[in-house]
Amino acid sequence: MAVFNNTDDLVKHVLTKTWNNGVSYTPKELGFPNNTPNASKKKTAANSLFAVKISDTDRREKYERGIGGAIVDKIIDDALKNGFTINIISTPEEPEKALTKTLTRVYKEKIELELGKALKWARLYGYNFLLMGRKDGQDLDTPLSNKSVKVEYIKAIPRNWITEIVYKKDEAGYRVIPEEVEKVNLNPGIFGKNTSIHASRLMMIVNPGLEEDYITGNPNDTIGCSVLDRPFNVISVIDHMLWSAGQTMWRVGGGLLGLDLPPDATPEDRDAALDSLGDINAKTVLAFPDGYKANVLNTASAVLNPAPYFESAIVQLAGVTEYPKSILYGLATGAVTGSQLDRSTYYSKVVVKQNWISNFLVELLKGFTNGDLKNEWELTWNSPYELTEKERLEIKKIQSEIDYNKVNSYIETPDEIRTRDGHPALTQEQLTLLKFVQTKGKEGIASGAASRSREPREAPSTIVHQERTSA
Template sequence: MNSTIERAKEFRNDFMQGNGKANERDALVRQTPGHRRLLSKEELKSLYATNMIIQNIINIPAEDITRNWITLKMEDEDLKNAIMQKLRDLKAKEAFKDMRRFERLSGDGLISLGVKQSSLFSLEDPIDTDKLKSLEYIHAFSGFKVESMISNSDVFSPEYGSVEQYELPKKVDSAKRNLVHASRILHDQTRRLEDETKGQPLLEPLYDILTVMDTSLWSVGQILYDFTFKTYSSEDIEEMSREERRELGMLMDYMFRTEALAIIGKDEKLEKKSTNVGGIKDLLDYVWDMLSGATRMPKTVIKGQEAGTITGAQYDVMNYYSRIAAMQENEMKPQLEKLIRVLLWCEDELGGRIDPESIDWEIQFNPLWDVDAKTDAEIRKMVAETDDIYIMNGVLTSDEVRDTRFGRYGLEPTLAFTGDEAELNRMAEEVYRKQKESREQDG
């Protein structure tokens, strides 16, 4: 008997693992630390398709990283406008958003470059920049469509770790491997183990937390379903058979759910009770904190808070946008630069072939967020007080402050104050030196 009870403890009737079947083992009961969960393409797609929280985790950073897009800095305004128009025609913003979304879901996000050359070419060959005619299209796709990646494994090579060729699914009615040179594809990959070529899907390390999150949703649903229940007491119950009790329970359950009035005998008793939910909030907060920490996304962002506006107390959201800005600079910017170089090399795109190295140009990402009116006023007040100290101690002149804060055309919508640590230290040292000299002169 005891052995039977012990074996029963190893199982739990949980809809997530067993679809309501008690003979299915719950993964959390026998969880092993460090055990890697490998998810198939079908499992990843199913998780994404059936859970809106997962869709937020995958989609929101991809939307934020491209939401305000870019500004191209160069002296030739006509050339800049032509490049930006071509990017709009190619729907580059949407393609880069999808590339990052696919990267988070499958581990790899890719964009194919549909170039036209002045001579015949094979996709296995690198792009010949001297023969480029035009860039006809770009298409974003996921790592699910990549059979394998051929990468450089020579640790003494300058190109160590980089992919040289991609093997895509074979073309219809062809037995030949469909290889594409790396120069014809933009590749976004941020999580990869050293001995693997494909990136790791974000949902794999999140799987246990998402399992607990789904279980908590089911548990809360059960609590709400049984939040209030009734108990019926009668001496006649003891004389009923099992079948009679079941029939009476079904009848009374139906009546008590559909009728507000219950007619009972003198010695019978009907009570209404509520489920105790004390401590449930702390448990749910713990699950949310774990999910937020694992995804490096604030809970308010995961839940779909309005993007772009921040109040003074939302430091976690500010840190999140700082990470998004770092992703833009370190991960997306090189891909955008490669795309623009291809456009400049094309003979028929921008009025003739242009060597990207012959002109000065730079990609700048537009600001991701702004602060609410109250926080903005408080920041401007503190900056004005700081400027007043600088002017009084001779660190800056009033003209320098005017140029820095107001620019040529009046008050700027965003502060020009950078907040750079080196700048702050330098100014602080200068203020201290001026104050020390002033005290020595007065003494």
Template sequence: MKTIDQAKQFRNDFMLGHGKGNEKDALVRQQPAVRRKLTDVDLSNLYANNSIVQNIIDIPAEDMTSSWFTLRMKDDQLQRNIMSKLADLKAKSAFKQMRSYERLRGDGFISLGVTQSTNFTLSQSIQEDKLKKLDYIHAFSGMKVKDFLLNEDMFSPKYGQVESFEINRQSKFGEQVMGVQQNHVHSSRVLHDQTRKLEDEYRGQSILEPLYDIITVLDTSLWSVGQILYDYAFKIYKSDAVDGMSTEQKNELTMLLDYMFRTEALAIIGGNEELRKESTNTSGMKDLLDYVWDMLAGSVRMPKTVIKGQEAGTITGAQYDVMNYYKRIAAAQENEMKPHIEKLIRVLLWCEGELGGRIDPDTVEWEIKFNPLWSVDSKTDAEIRKLTAETDSIYLVNGVVTADELRETRFGQFGLTNETKFSGDDAYWKRVADEVYRAHKEHRGNG
């Protein structure tokens, strides 16, 4: 027979699982300066067990690559050949995976599998004038990288840059490549995505590390809400006969009453007995949960509606939240993803057997322009362009910009485009923001 202590069951959530009330619990002991470093196993478990964590990791990576980009160059045939080759390499999917790995692990990579006209080792730099083909690209995470070999000579022009990576090329069938030297890969042979790195560390920091306490509270609040819903309405049975019952009789009566009151709507009790129904008071619960969501959204710089993957109706200011999110995605595309895409295209141009012959990338006019993250209907687009033209005319007449500056801004070096570079007053941005929010809702609804 089980004792009462043996029969007790505890919820093994993040709070209890890491010692609530223990001096090591930063949430209880208030130790904000103590860093919590997460292992690869910790990160994998967080990602595997929490759908909100998956959204935080994957949605920005999807948004950065979903619209992809347009390659502009005067040679239309060359442009089509490059985009076709990128499609064959599944570059769009690889870049999405690389950014997801970067957010989850701190470092994301893409390997460049090239063929050269001369023998080479992976520890050697790519020889551009010897490139023949780009055979494949593979995305992988920092879990595969044992060490970062940096240039730490502060008088070197490449100070602080990674010269090579020591990569684990082992499979479950054993070591594929023997020798330490063979596992060193020159930095020119990989694309390395890293956006969060502490000054004294080589590896990037997972976005989940500073979020751990918030995710802890979110997980605990989810469990607490579940407990409240489970016990939202509970019954109290009062009877003098209970005092004389044994433990087994009380357990049997509890199970019987629990079954009966779940299946029957009528209770018959004696005159000296009492049955009451109590409800849990949830006043203020919404404010507490909103606080947790606000902290999470602010920390990851994503609107709550985007994190949840759904819309919660039209909320004042929500249009601007979504638009600001897209502006951050667009900035990340330009500052973080664009250099990697340019490097990949330069490798393709140097390959003798890919595009009809080796091409020096510096001798060709080409430009990467990311496609808009949202679109508007034709009527709204015409109205926005008309408003933009009127604003430009005012700027031109008043000498704010010159005709050449305006021509470069609106038309660029490759002629008229289908996109509009927005600028204007609050009313102008309000209209654009409303369209962005509407398009965002339609996109999420169709997805």
């Protein structure tokens, strides 16, 4: 039985026992909800915790737990959330409201859900197939011969549906370059028979990557690039730190359990009590002989502050994702956070993502409305930028300055400004009062009045005045 003469020896003993228990007890025995990051004691520098080859199972686990899912999803959600406007190419100056309404309804009812899943799966796995269902009277494994048939539905193909991706070959049996998918074979265990879908009935969405690995046709081949591959090790480090911090707080409440022993404690009781400190973290009942008083050792050697380590990991994570550091903190809190510079940087990347999505969305909209639209049109995304309350107030202030200047220089009337903002026109009484206030503002208040004379406020120099010239 161990006997300790000072705090340092006690701390070393407890830390050693805590580590040994942490890697040898099963999660059920520990009572802790998460698995250990690694239950083996045989990891070395040559055989580390980091995965050399990342599998789809690994990616899915990171997606379902913690920050990995937010890294995959958020930028897609932000790109799609504010919708789009349709313009007729021959008259691009003004949005086509009726056509915008029609195509928005098609998008909401038939496209949004499945396209969103396909885009997220492409980001998670590197690629995804989107089935474009047409009622042309042919089986899915036959080439689409009549492309004028309308798309009736779309379906994002889950990864576990696909057993093989078949590539086109030339007459000699060699795969053609550039590589082109001919069909995908589906899982017979799901569909009850051997089934395939011809590539002409599919839209392939690829998240771009180097794609240097040899493509065999296995659905686990590296086609495109998962957005979780580059930050995978950093996310793993964060997961391990979260687990360790949770173990520390759950086991010892922020410190290590110590004992004040009574002077008359027998050597046997002393040894048994001190030796049990390493095991007490895995138990639910404190049972010591009468007269023993429990306390907590909050020494620097007993408790580490994890905050600096998390901060370093978040900085590294920001370097290998589309998300600046302050936006990553927002992913964790669920709040609209981030510095103005970081928000501007992030939303510029959202706009790039919108342009990528346009390639697929325009084709889908044309497929669902094939033959119905007579004019050539184009799609413009509405701004995805989310304004903070401070930014909204700044915009209102600037707009007020602009409106004030326009009224004073007779460019627009108050009614025109109110109509633009969706407000009703001023009543005659309001117009009379407005003219009175403007007149008094220009003339100044008469001498002897309680208030000081006030000149009309000048517009900022950044506002351009429109000069009116006589004929």
